[in-house]
Amino acid sequence: MKISELESFGFECLVPAEGEVFHGYVGDLLSEVMAHAESESVWLTVQSHVNIVAVAVVTGIKAIILCGGCKYDSETLKKAKEEKIALFRTKMNSFKSAGKLYQIGLR
Amino acid sequence: MNKIDKILKRIQNYFKEVKVKEFMSSPVISIHMDRKLSCAKEMLRLKRFSGMPVINDEERLVGIISVEDIIRAVENKNLDSKVFEEMSKDVVTLDEEDKITDVVRNFEVYGFGRFPVVDKEKHVIGIVTKHDLMTALLSKLSILYVHDVRREPFVATENFRSSLTGINIENEVAEFKFYIDYKDISMAGSGASKLKKFLLSKGFPPKFVKRVAVATYEAEANVVIHSGAFGVIKAYVEPYYVTVRVEDNGKGIEDVKVAMQEGFSTAPDYVREIGFGAGMGLPNMKKCSDKLMILSEPKKGVIVEMNFWRREDENI
Numbered sequence: 001m002k003i004s005e006l007e008s009f010g011f012e013c014l015v016p017a018e019g020e021v022f023h024g025y026v027g028d029l030l031s032e033v034m035a036h037a038e039s040e041s042v043w044l045t046v047q048s049h050v051n052i053v054a055v056a057v058v059t060g061i062k063a064i065i066l067c068g069g070c071k072y073d074s075e076t077l078k079k080a081k082e083e084k085i086a087l088f089r090t091k092m093n094s095f096k097s098a099g100k101l102y103q104i105g106l107r
Numbered sequence: 108m109n110k111i112d113k114i115l116k117r118i119q120n121y122f123k124e125v126k127v128k129e130f131m132s133s134p135v136i137s138i139h140m141d142r143k144l145s146c147a148k149e150m151l152r153l154k155r156f157s158g159m160p161v162i163n164d165e166e167r168l169v170g171i172i173s174v175e176d177i178i179r180a181v182e183n184k185n186l187d188s189k190v191f192e193e194m195s196k197d198v199v200t201l202d203e204e205d206k207i208t209d210v211v212r213n214f215e216v217y218g219f220g221r222f223p224v225v226d227k228e229k230h231v232i233g234i235v236t237k238h239d240l241m242t243a244l245l246s247k248l249s250i251l252y253v254h255d256v257r258r259e260p261f262v263a264t265e266n267f268r269s270s271l272t273g274i275n276i277e278n279e280v281a282e283f284k285f286y287i288d289y290k291d292i293s294m295a296g297s298g299a300s301k302l303k304k305f306l307l308s309k310g311f312p313p314k315f316v317k318r319v320a321v322a323t324y325e326a327e328a329n330v331v332i333h334s335g336a337f338g339v340i341k342a343y344v345e346p347y348y349v350t351v352r353v354e355d356n357g358k359g360i361e362d363v364k365v366a367m368q369e370g371f372s373t374a375p376d377y378v379r380e381i382g383f384g385a386g387m388g389l390p391n392m393k394k395c396s397d398k399l400m401i402l403s404e405p406k407k408g409v410i411v412e413m414n415f416w417r418r419e420d421e422n423i
Contacts, residue, residue, distance in 0.1 A: 030328075031387035034321045035394065039313065049381040054296025058303055058320035060313065075293060083300065 001105065003063050003086045006042070009100060010090065011065055015077055017086035019062050024106040026094050030055050037061055042101065044094045050075040056085045063087070067094040122244060127210060128203035130243030131224045131233030137162045140169055140191035147190050148177050160223045160231045161194045167229040170194035173220065200225045201235060207243070210235055281341035287330045287355070289338065292378060295331040298340045299324035302351070309344060315421040319349055319413075322395035325388040326353035326411045332378050334358055334409065353411045360403040367393070367401075 002020055007013045025037035026044040030051060037043060039060030045052065048070050056064055063086035066072060072087060080087045090097055137160040138147050151159065151174060158173030172194040180186055180193050199217055201210065201224045213222055214237065224233035283305050285298035303320035307313065323340060330338035334357025343350040360366050367389050374384025393399050396413035403409040 028382055029385040029387070030382040031325065031385050031391050034324060035387065035391050039317060045382075047382045050293040051295055051381060051383075054300050054324065057300040058296065058317070058324045060317055 003042075006063065006065070006086075006088055009104060010092075011088040011097075012090065013086070013088050014072065015080045015085070015087035017062065017084050019086075021062050021106065024098060024101050025061070026098050033061075034059050042106065044097050044101075046070050046094065048072045048076060050079050052076065053079040053083055053085055056080075057083050061085070065090060065097055067092060067097050122207050125207040125243060126203065127201050127205045127207070127224055127235060128233070130207075130239050131201075131203065131235050132239050133224075133233035135160060135223070135231050135234045137166075137168075137231055138172060138190055139163075140189065140194070142190050143186070144172075144177065144180050144188055144190060144193055145186045147172050148186065151177065157220050160198075160234065161190050162231065166231075168198060168200065168223055168225050168231050170196045171198050171219075171221070171223070198223065200229075203232065207240070210240060214240070281352075282344045283340070283342035285340040287327055287338035287340060287353075289331050289334055289336060289355075289357070292331055292381070292383075295328045295383075296324050298327045302340065302342055305342070306344070306349065311349070312417070312421050315415065315417050318395040319351060319415050322392045322413050322415075323351050323353065325391045325395075326351070326413070328383060329353075329388050329409070329411075330355045330357070332374055332383055336408065347417045349415045351411075351413045351415070353413075354408065356408040359405045359407045360401070360409055361405055363401050363403055 003017055021040055021042045023038040023041040024044065025033060025041050027033040027037070028045050028047050030047070033043060033045070034055055037059050041061045042063040042065060043056060043061045044065050044067050046066065046068050048066055050073055052064055053076060055061070066087070066089040069091040070089070072089065077087065092100070136150070136154060136156070138150060140161050140163055151157070158171055160168055161170040161172050163169050170191065172190050176193045176195065180188065185193065199213060199219060199222055201213070201222045203224050203226070210222065221234055221236045223231050224235060226232050283302055285301055287298055288294050299320050302323050303316055306316045306319060327340060330353060334355040336355050336357030338353060338355030338357070341352045365371055368386070369390045370386040372384045372386035378384050389401070392411070392413060397416045398414040400412045401409065
């Protein structure tokens with residue numbers, strides 16, 4: 001699905017980006033995410049620190065959804081724009097967000 | 108004195124108390140004295156041994172048959188003779204309680220390739236080659252970790268030699284260089300991100316580049332989190348081959364073997380809170396790279412060298 005479509009499922013978009021995602025991953029340990037997340041994924045996490053952008057870049061993650069109502073650092077927003085990584089946030093926790101994305105077809 | 112002997116000599120003093128039983132290879136593959144030489148030849152060939160102990164009916168040691176003995180037999184067209192006719196009978200053995208220094212001296216004095224370890228009844232309970240000795244010393248020294256997917260079984264000595272001399276790398280100019288700023292954790296991963304773009308621009312396939320980038324991120328994060336010193340990432344690029352070297356001059360690693368264990372971490376709380384420090388960095392690097400070498404001692408910094416070969420399924 002197109003990254004921009006995520007917004008219509010209740011994920012608030014803070015940094016838009018082009019492209020599509022086909023997979024998803026949930027995790028808050030950066031190493032674990034890098035080890036297991038597929039390319040062209042959307043990543044659900046509660047980590048908001050700027051390092052998540054670099055993790056997304058090296059892993060090939062296209063979009064990050066910050067769950068549980070957490071807030072991004074301003075540095076993260078800036079870096080994501082530079083690196084063309086989409087940033088979303090939601091009040092839903094990671095579990096519910098993952099369920100929703102699974103329902104709409106991400107695997 | 109060849110290079111290995113020199114290295115052994117230099118480091119043996121630190122480990123005077125290490126005993127043979129701690130590093131001998133066992134169980135040992137032996138051959139019965141009545142078997143034919145052609146059989147011994149096949150066993151040596153298949154196992155890639157250069158020699159093995161010869162035993163009698165009571166399974167007691169009576170000699171050693173080595174590749175040299177076989178060659179001599181081939182020259183004399185004696186391959187049908189029995190092992191005990193051609194073996195070396197004056198075998199120098201070790202006791203499992205012998206010290207590592209005795210072993211080093213044995214290698215020097217006798218020039219044999221291997222020493223069987225026997226119990227009081229002369230049963231062979233182990234064998235010590237230079238390979239065993241090197242591996243033992245290295246693991247005790249904790250300065251080196253080598254992981255190589257291609258040559259797992261007999262890699263330790265070979266790579267130790269080539270990596271320490273480091274000729275193939277040091278003389279080349281790095282095509283990619285990035286200086287790591289350890290003072291700012293938010294910068295961790297910048298070098299890996301840049302390297303990823305660099306490799307993609309060189310036309311490397313995305314799947315391959317991802318492996319390199321993830322491994323480099325981990326090494327870079329380690330410098331930022333643990334070293335307390337500036338570091339550098341260098342990449343050397345060949346059409347089907349990338350070498351990444353991450354070096355720092357920081358604290359070093361106390362025990363590389365322990366650090367390699369999944370889940371082991373010395374990361375402080377504040378980095379754990381932002382998702383680092385799960386003890387997965389080194390295991391991740393091992394998983395992503397085809398060969399990983401870590402050289403470190405406390406207070407002497409860390410050198411991580413990773414090799415990546417393009418795999419067939421990665422060429423798209």
